[in-house]
Amino acid sequence: MNKNLREVEALVELINETVQIEKTIENLPCGYISVKHISGHTYNYRQWREGDKIISSYVPDALLNGVKRKIAVRKENESLLKVVKKDLKKASNKIVKLGLLSEEDISSLLEAGRNDEDVSAKAKELVK
Numbered sequence: 001m002n003k004n005l006r007e008v009e010a011l012v013e014l015i016n017e018t019v020q021i022e023k024t025i026e027n028l029p030c031g032y033i034s035v036k037h038i039s040g041h042t043y044n045y046r047q048w049r050e051g052d053k054i055i056s057s058y059v060p061d062a063l064l065n066g067v068k069r070k071i072a073v074r075k076e077n078e079s080l081l082k083v084v085k086k087d088l089k090k091a092s093n094k095i096v097k098l099g100l101l102s103e104e105d106i107s108s109l110l111e112a113g114r115n116d117e118d119v120s121a122k123a124k125e126l127v128k
Contacts, residue, residue: 014088019113028074
């Protein structure tokens with residue numbers, strides 16, 4: 001039983017990490033920086049997609065480095081999120097296979113994390 005409890009604790013940690021990364025990504029700008037040369041002047045725009053449209057927003061030179069850094073951090077976090085979600089899927093499958101929790105239970109734990117609830121306490125309730 002102790003090993004099974006460790007498996008659930010590992011799942012809870014992965015859920016918390018997933019939620020934290022998602023929240024970080026949510027607060028960072030998406031897209032990329034596009035440089036336009038118009039009449040001998042250089043203009044920087046942050047561009048991103050919304051559906052089929054490409055949206056542009058002018059970025060003043062004073063803010064350019066900060067926006068570039070934030071976009072880079074977002075891309076790093078998006079890559080990390082893919083890895084963490086893959087690990088979460090593996091851990092979820094293992095726990096379901098062991099019969100500790102159902103897929104619905106795991107989904108409810110993930111939703112609880114996204115709603116800033118205590119995932120660990122909820123997991124302990126579900127395992128009992």
